[in-house]
Amino acid sequence: MKSLKVLPCAVFALMMLYLPWNAYSDGTSEGEEPAAPSANVLESFLFRGNMSASYRFRHSTHPDEPWNDHDLAQELQLNLSSTRGKSVEASFTGSLREDLDGNSGRTDFYAFEDIGDTTLSPVFLTVYEAQVDVKDPFPYLARFRMGRQSGYRNEPVLFDGFSLDFTPSPMLLITLYGGASVHLFEVAYSWGSDLTAGAGVDFSPAANIMVSADYLFIKDTLSVPPESLRFEHLLTLSSRMRFFSFLKTTVKLRLINWAFRDSSLSTIFTFPGIDLQFSAVYAVKFGRREEFSHEFAPYSLFLGESLPYHSIDGKVRKLLGRHVAMDMGFFRRGLLYPEETDPFNRKYSRMYTVIELSDVFLKGIFFSVSGDITLIEKKQNYSAGMEAGYVVQRSVMKDMRIHTGAYFNYYTYDDFLEPDAEETVPTVFVKVKVPVGKSFYFRGKYEYEKAIDSYNTLKLETVYEF
Numbered sequence: 139m140k141s142l143k144v145l146p147c148a149v150f151a152l153m154m155l156y157l158p159w160n161a162y163s164d165g166t167s168e169g170e171e172p173a174a175p176s177a178n179v180l181e182s183f184l185f186r187g188n189m190s191a192s193y194r195f196r197h198s199t200h201p202d203e204p205w206n207d208h209d210l211a212q213e214l215q216l217n218l219s220s221t222r223g224k225s226v227e228a229s230f231t232g233s234l235r236e237d238l239d240g241n242s243g244r245t246d247f248y249a250f251e252d253i254g255d256t257t258l259s260p261v262f263l264t265v266y267e268a269q270v271d272v273k274d275p276f277p278y279l280a281r282f283r284m285g286r287q288s289g290y291r292n293e294p295v296l297f298d299g300f301s302l303d304f305t306p307s308p309m310l311l312i313t314l315y316g317g318a319s320v321h322l323f324e325v326a327y328s329w330g331s332d333l334t335a336g337a338g339v340d341f342s343p344a345a346n347i348m349v350s351a352d353y354l355f356i357k358d359t360l361s362v363p364p365e366s367l368r369f370e371h372l373l374t375l376s377s378r379m380r381f382f383s384f385l386k387t388t389v390k391l392r393l394i395n396w397a398f399r400d401s402s403l404s405t406i407f408t409f410p411g412i413d414l415q416f417s418a419v420y421a422v423k424f425g426r427r428e429e430f431s432h433e434f435a436p437y438s439l440f441l442g443e444s445l446p447y448h449s450i451d452g453k454v455r456k457l458l459g460r461h462v463a464m465d466m467g468f469f470r471r472g473l474l475y476p477e478e479t480d481p482f483n484r485k486y487s488r489m490y491t492v493i494e495l496s497d498v499f500l501k502g503i504f505f506s507v508s509g510d511i512t513l514i515e516k517k518q519n520y521s522a523g524m525e526a527g528y529v530v531q532r533s534v535m536k537d538m539r540i541h542t543g544a545y546f547n548y549y550t551y552d553d554f555l556e557p558d559a560e561e562t563v564p565t566v567f568v569k570v571k572v573p574v575g576k577s578f579y580f581r582g583k584y585e586y587e588k589a590i591d592s593y594n595t596l597k598l599e600t601v602y603e604f
Contacts, residue, residue: 185604187216192599198249199592207250208238225273231266249591264322266296280305286320289336292352292374296320297334311340319356333357346380371395384408398424413457422448422474445483446474465492486514502529520548527569541569563589577603 189212196207213233220226237260269285281303289295291313299317306312316335336354343349356370376390386406392399402421409415427444449471456464470487473479490510497503509522525543530536544566567585574580581599586592 182221183218184221185216185218187214188601188603189214190599190601192597194598195596196250197594200249205249206239209235210238211235227271227273228269229271230268232268233264233266235262235264236260237262249593266322278304278306280311287315289315289334289354291315291336291338291354292376293336293354293372295334295336295354295356296322299334309342311338313338313340319358331359348378350374350376350378352376372399394427399427400424415455417453419451420448421451422446443482445478445480447471447483448474461496461498463494465494466490484515486512488512502531503527504529522546537573539569539571541567543567561589563587 192211192213194207194209194211196205198205211233212235214230216228216230218228240260265286267286267288269283269287272282274280275282279302281301283301284299286296286298287301289297290301297315297317297319299315301313301315304312304314314337316333319332319334321332334354334356336352338352339350341349352372352374354370354372354374356368356372358368358370371394373393373396374390375392376388378386378388380386384407386408388404389402390404391401400421400423402419404419405417407414407416423444423446425446449469451467451469453465453467458464467490468487469489470485472485473483476485479485488510490508492506492508494506495504498505503526505524505526507522507524510520512519523543523545525541527539527541530538544564547563547565548560565585565587567583569583570581572580579601581597581601583595583597585595587595
């Protein structure tokens with residue numbers, strides 16, 4: 139176990155020491171010309187991406203038992219693209235995290251428990267993406283992808299396998315994909331026991347119209363009692379249309395296990411001449427469904443049942459000159475059968491406004507204020523916030539950023555001992571970004587939250603972009 143702890147600590151220390159030096163050094167002595175690149179396979183690829191190392195400290199002033207939490211994290215995003223011959227690309231995204239306090243796998247209450255504490259080992263390695271793309275390998279085959287990938291059609295499924303894009307004509311795109319399902323945070327992880335497969339068709343008879351059909355099949359072995367084997371079939375029919383240069387609409391209908399699941403109509407109005415954009419989405423969910431933490435997850439056994447509902451979501455963004463922007467939004471959800479209201483199925487609505495000002499008082503200074511209100515039947519929750527910052531324009535520290543702000547949340551919630559309990563939770567924060575050289579920078583953030591207990595969070599991070 140000690141050897142596992144040494145690994146992320148060593149990676150963190152090397153990145154902290156090496157990256158700032160590498161930002162200024164090209165590996166040659168002063169006055170010496172860089173050596174000409176040798177003719178090798180690396181010349182055929184262009185490397186891009188970023189790597190980061192971060193440390194996070196959290197502290198809670200609980201009156202009975204103060205909590206402390208120390209974590210390390212390293213993340214890597216890498217993209218390789220071919221510069222000659224056939225177009226080949228490879229990409230990788232992964233993270234290595236470690237809990238330095240040994241709090242992983244706890245079964246009692248812990249204020250700072252997060253998804254990284256759900257494993258028995260303090261070292262947690264996650265590979266989100268590791269794939270190779272080959273573009274136009276054969277006639278009518280536009281792309282072939284192999285490796286760990288996420289579904290890029292309608293559903294964000296993650297699997298280890300392959301995907302193919304066929305273009306038999308300029309108006310038609312056919313996609314096939316499938317492989318072993320990947321469950322990063324499932325209760326009992328077992329690679330290869332579940333299956334993901336799907337197909338999609340995009341037909342575009344005109345430049346302003348596209349009709350699509352998608353089919354997704356999932357085989358999932360439930361690892362929580364009662365253990366069972368579940369099959370899910372999801373069919374999605376959609377149409378995207380542009381009526382005018384300023385109006386786009388999308389209509390979508392989904393069926394799950396051959397029963398109507400939901401439908402939606404979304405519209406986007408864009409008026410560049412007056413710097414105005416408006417979007418609206420109306421959605422209807424049919425029938426009773428088990429509530430999922432995410433689609434096709436096995437946690438529905440714990441979250442209960444959702445009832446049929448409909449919702450509308452509207453957003454407006456308006457630019458007032460070069461220095462002022464305003465965003466407003468409204469969301470409302472209601473049950474199709476209000477008489478079936480229960481604690482988990484209620485109507486609610488939310489409204490918010492954000493105003494942003496930049497370079498108004500002095501170049502590099504920006505300021506924003508926000509506020510929203512949420513109505514859940516007779517209960518009301520409010521929040522308001524403000525943030526100010528400055529971007530250094532000149533001197534050695536050019537592009538250095540400093541942010542500070544505060545948010546206030548007012549909650550009215552149900553409590554077994556105190557019905558209709560109320561609480562105001564203030565949060566203040568400070569963020570700093572300091573560039574070092576052309577591709578390296580430090581980031582730091584401190585946050586303080588005062589609720590029933592007080593919480594302090596400090597995060598320090600180094601990032602190298604290449």
